[in-house]
Amino acid sequence: MLKVAGIEFKDPFIISSGIVPLVDKFMNKICEKYLPSAITMKTLTLNALEPHKPPTVIKLRDGCYMNAIGLGNPGIDSLEGFQVKADCNLILSIGGNSVGEIKKVVERFEELRTTNKALREKVKIIELNLSSPNRKGYGESTSKFTLDITKEVSSVTSLPVFVKLGPWDNTVELAGKALEGGAKGITLINTLKGLALDREEFKPILSYGTGGISGKCIHQLAVRVIHDVYKEYNTEIIGMGGVFTWEDALELIAVGARLVGLGTAIIDRGYEVILEIREGFNTYLKEKGLKIEKVIGIGVRK
Numbered sequence: 625m626l627k628v629a630g631i632e633f634k635d636p637f638i639i640s641s642g643i644v645p646l647v648d649k650f651m652n653k654i655c656e657k658y659l660p661s662a663i664t665m666k667t668l669t670l671n672a673l674e675p676h677k678p679p680t681v682i683k684l685r686d687g688c689y690m691n692a693i694g695l696g697n698p699g700i701d702s703l704e705g706f707q708v709k710a711d712c713n714l715i716l717s718i719g720g721n722s723v724g725e726i727k728k729v730v731e732r733f734e735e736l737r738t739t740n741k742a743l744r745e746k747v748k749i750i751e752l753n754l755s756s757p758n759r760k761g762y763g764e765s766t767s768k769f770t771l772d773i774t775k776e777v778s779s780v781t782s783l784p785v786f787v788k789l790g791p792w793d794n795t796v797e798l799a800g801k802a803l804e805g806g807a808k809g810i811t812l813i814n815t816l817k818g819l820a821l822d823r824e825e826f827k828p829i830l831s832y833g834t835g836g837i838s839g840k841c842i843h844q845l846a847v848r849v850i851h852d853v854y855k856e857y858n859t860e861i862i863g864m865g866g867v868f869t870w871e872d873a874l875e876l877i878a879v880g881a882r883l884v885g886l887g888t889a890i891i892d893r894g895y896e897v898i899l900e901i902r903e904g905f906n907t908y909l910k911e912k913g914l915k916i917e918k919v920i921g922i923g924v925r926k
């Protein structure tokens with residue numbers, strides 16, 4: 625058991641945003657079978673957004689992927705009637721194209737929560753996606769408003785707010801703005817924008833052109849960015865980026881992650897990877913006689 629923003633989580637292993645389809649019955653099944661300590665939902669916006677045309681996800685090389693789904697989602701109202709009974713926490717991921725729109729999504733969620741028991745009981749954290757690179761005007765385009773967005777959102781919800789950022793040159797500075805605006809922690813890292821060309825016509829393979837690189841290719845980037853943010857603010861971090869093994873998870877925890885998100889590893893290897901990583905990590909703690917709290921941030925020199 626460990627606490628994040630004062631909330632109890634079974635263990636550090638959660639599923640990152642965009643991996644589990646937003647279908648409550650399916651989420652229930654994943655919770656029951658693989659026991660993630662939380663599922664982060666696909667980012668929801670005020671109104672539904674169509675995904676980009678296929679191809680939207682490609683494999684670049686072993687364990688490395690690139691996607692440009694473009695924040696395609698059914699909109700926040702799709703949560704009306706949402707039912708998840710299984711024993712795992714949910715993290716609501718929110719996006720939008722302006723300070724006002726992002727605030728409205730959270731206000732709408734708060735309305736839905738008053739009449740929906742599952743949303744009230746299961747959703748423990750709101751994650752603001754200010755970092756997806758795959759739709760103009762959304763995601764990373766909104767990161768310049770990090771301070772205002774975090775302030776506005778924090779003023780309309782009592783849930784802890786985490787701000788999800790990408791691995792950019794100004795990530796440490798933006799993390800500071802998020803914390804100043806009332807965020808309880810930072811989620812790191814989102815995908816990093818890349819480009820892949822086909823070798824016949826030399827045109828982009830993804831329909832959107834560019835896409836977000838994820839998986840093994842970005843793991844050391846995640847380690848470095850989480851390290852830098854933890855060192856600067858000693859804040860709570862939900863860490864992710866190319867975690868395929870328990871050793872990768874340990875590395876993120878050692879630089880300050882309290883929760884570890886699994887994303888591309890699930891796409892590449894299936895949900896069983898959650899069980900493998902949990903078992904390997906628990907065996908490590910047992911053999912070393914360590915408690916998780918001792919390991920969080922152990923690799924960051926103050």
Ligand SMILES: Cc1cc2nc3c(=O)[nH]c(=O)nc-3n(C[C@H](O)[C@H](O)[C@H](O)COP(=O)(O)O)c2cc1C
Pocket residue numbers: 640641642643666667681689691693695717753756788813814815837838839840842864865866867885886887888889
């Ligand atoms: C197919 C796909 C869809 C994603 N969709 C979202 C999303 O809707 N919102 C979000 O914040 N991050 C999204 N992400 C980013 C992941 O949550 C995660 O931050 C990133 O992939 C790095 O972790 P990984 O290397 O373990 O996949 C998506 C990633 C992938 C691969």
